[in-house]
Amino acid sequence: MNDASETISERKQTHLNLCLNERVRGNGADLSGVRLPYDALFSVSPEQLDTSGKIAGIPVSFPLMFGAMTGGTPAAAAFNTALRKIADKYGLAMELGSMRALIHDGTLLSTYGTGEVQALFANIGCSEITPSNASQILETCKRLGASGLCIHLNGLQEWMQEEGNHAFSCSTDTLSAFIARFPLPVLIKEVGSGIGGKCAQKIARLPIAGIETASLGGTSWIRIEAMRRNIPVSAQNVEALNDLGYDAVTAIKDCRKYLDKGQTLIASGGISNAVDLVKCLYLGADMAAIAQPLYAAWHDAGEDGIEAFVSEWIEIGKLTWRSTGCRDLKTLQCAG
Numbered sequence: 001m002n003d004a005s006e007t008i009s010e011r012k013q014t015h016l017n018l019c020l021n022e023r024v025r026g027n028g029a030d031l032s033g034v035r036l037p038y039d040a041l042f043s044v045s046p047e048q049l050d051t052s053g054k055i056a057g058i059p060v061s062f063p064l065m066f067g068a069m070t071g072g073t074p075a076a077a078a079f080n081t082a083l084r085k086i087a088d089k090y091g092l093a094m095e096l097g098s099m100r101a102l103i104h105d106g107t108l109l110s111t112y113g114t115g116e117v118q119a120l121f122a123n124i125g126c127s128e129i130t131p132s133n134a135s136q137i138l139e140t141c142k143r144l145g146a147s148g149l150c151i152h153l154n155g156l157q158e159w160m161q162e163e164g165n166h167a168f169s170c171s172t173d174t175l176s177a178f179i180a181r182f183p184l185p186v187l188i189k190e191v192g193s194g195i196g197g198k199c200a201q202k203i204a205r206l207p208i209a210g211i212e213t214a215s216l217g218g219t220s221w222i223r224i225e226a227m228r229r230n231i232p233v234s235a236q237n238v239e240a241l242n243d244l245g246y247d248a249v250t251a252i253k254d255c256r257k258y259l260d261k262g263q264t265l266i267a268s269g270g271i272s273n274a275v276d277l278v279k280c281l282y283l284g285a286d287m288a289a290i291a292q293p294l295y296a297a298w299h300d301a302g303e304d305g306i307e308a309f310v311s312e313w314i315e316i317g318k319l320t321w322r323s324t325g326c327r328d329l330k331t332l333q334c335a336g
């Protein structure tokens with residue numbers, strides 16, 4: 001239990017500590033029902049395989065994204081710098097943690113790390129945006145070196161936070177008015193309960209660059225906030241709330257249905273191995289994002305830990321991809 005007067009910076013540290021607790025992890029994105037095609041001939045050679053893609057028009061070498069995590073607490077500085085370095089080295093896309101702490105205290109810039117990444121997305125909650133703060137958020141994106149912004153929808157998390165916005169409600173009018181005044185590409189994501197058909201249909205019509213599903217099975221913000229909360233919610237209600245939303249397969253298929261080809265679909269939430277990453281692509285995603293496993297790798301072995309993790313995922317991802325007999329993203333998506 002934490003004091004309700006925890007500052008944003010302290011809360012960010014508590015989140016980092018709690019995300020390592022096994023109890024806040026779900027059972028993973030359930031992709032066991034998805035069977036990839038298997039080409040026993042391995043007719044696509046390593047040289048023929050093309051794993052490149054694009055997000056908001058920015059090229060990436062491999063469809064693995066570093067999901068939004070942290071910033072605003074001193075411990076985040078080295079972690080974010082290591083993530084930036086490795087994202088740049090491997091040509092990957094990356095999201096930063098929410099910029100809310102930085103908006104409140106401009107001296108926290110270094111906690112979001114240093115180093116250039118081509119496809120870098122800053123992050124902010126839908127509760128924090130208004131048409132009138134678009135220029136302030138743009139300015140903050142520039143300070144962070146971000147080429148785009150990711151807006152998160154986190155209604156259940158806000159309610160679970162004692163200090164959160166209990167009346168969270170994000171209208172497409174608010175999003176639309178903000179985006180009209182915001183010149184950088186915008187992504188929209190959930191934080192662990194997923195985005196399903198009706199919501200996808202509404203937000204895909206906005207001039208956005210893409211959607212990140214953040215569906216069930218990964219880091220649970222319901223459980224994390226329940227552990228922080230002073231006013232207890234019964235374990236039964238926590239678990240019931242934790243089960244609301246969409247699984248990976250439903251979220252990917254629903255979002256793909258409404259997004260244009262030029263809009264990027266990022267699968268995320270409990271994606272725990274490189275085979276599952278390829279399954280997400282087969283189902284129609286353009287890339288997959290992972291968050292907590294990267295922090296766990298950092299916690300265990302620092303920057304080397306993150307690099308070992310990423311290079312293994314790329315190697316196994318390429319092997320799995322070749323085993324499908326598909327030579328590029330378009331072919332793999334069409335096979336699904």
Ligand SMILES: Cc1cc2nc3c(=O)[nH]c(=O)nc-3n(C[C@H](O)[C@H](O)[C@H](O)COP(=O)(O)O)c2cc1C
Nearest residue numbers: 067068069097098152214218219269270290291292
């Ligand atoms: C420590 C931590 C902090 C996070 N902070 C943010 C955040 O600031 N903004 C956001 O949109 N999502 C945030 N997330 C959610 C992730 O981006 C992701 O949607 C979710 O954790 C599911 O992915 P995972 O199962 O791979 O962790 C955070 C996740 C972790 C683990």
